Amino acid sequence: MRRARETTSPGVRLRRRLVRAAGSTALLVLAEPLRAQARDLPFAIGERLEYRVRVAGLGTIGRGSMWVVGPADVRGHDAWLLRFDMKAGRGPLKASDRTASWIDPTRMASLRYTKEERHPLSRNSESVELFPETGRWAEAGGGAGESSSAAPLDELSFMYFLRTIPVDSDTLLRFDRHFDDARNPTTVRVVGRESGATEGGEFR
Numbered sequence: 001m002r003r004a005r006e007t008t009s010p011g012v013r014l015r016r017r018l019v020r021a022a023g024s025t026a027l028l029v030l031a032e033p034l035r036a037q038a039r040d041l042p043f044a045i046g047e048r049l050e051y052r053v054r055v056a057g058l059g060t061i062g063r064g065s066m067w068v069v070g071p072a073d074v075r076g077h078d079a080w081l082l083r084f085d086m087k088a089g090r091g092p093l094k095a096s097d098r099t100a101s102w103i104d105p106t107r108m109a110s111l112r113y114t115k116e117e118r119h120p121l122s123r124n125s126e127s128v129e130l131f132p133e134t135g136r137w138a139e140a141g142g143g144a145g146e147s148s149s150a151a152p153l154d155e156l157s158f159m160y161f162l163r164t165i166p167v168d169s170d171t172l173l174r175f176d177r178h179f180d181d182a183r184n185p186t187t188v189r190v191v192g193r194e195s196g197a198t199e200g201g202e203f204r
Contacts, residue, residue, distance in 0.1 A: 043068055048067040048068075049066040051063070062089060063088075067083050068081070068082055074112055077111055080105050081101070082160055083100050095120070096117070098115070100114045100156070101113050108153070109130075110153050110154045113126065113128045132150055145180055146181065149178075154179060158186065169190055170191065171190040173189075174186070
């Protein structure tokens, strides 16, 4: 996943590597699927993905989780809460990332986004309210802007959105769905499909 005109932070690069590696180290716990009204989604409240953070030559240096909870109310809208939590490090070099996204599952539109990211050489904090109906977003620190998409996404909800897209191998997709238009477009290349063996079984 690559965003044009955007400098990729160390945390984002690490999360991408973790997601690619998750298939061999993950434990999936699937709850009884709950449906967002009439819409079928490939994930549900209660789903949880856990993985180990590994570095070549150092072995396991941390752990992370992605999970779905809810329902939650955001300004009168029914939402699901997507969470990502990672801690890794060795000695004085430590990194952490706590990201949350409140998403309307019927529209696949983000309503709220928070992020606390810490790395040895950088720190990043975000707290954003998104208003899909009016095409606006506002940060807690005073920043604001407009979204060209009626169903805007943030960094975390975009990863879940991708799971709803039927794709073929060797496909290049472009999306203008990030809530901040300056971070668009996002391009995704599908290189293939495979199955991964995990402690919870084998999954596609």
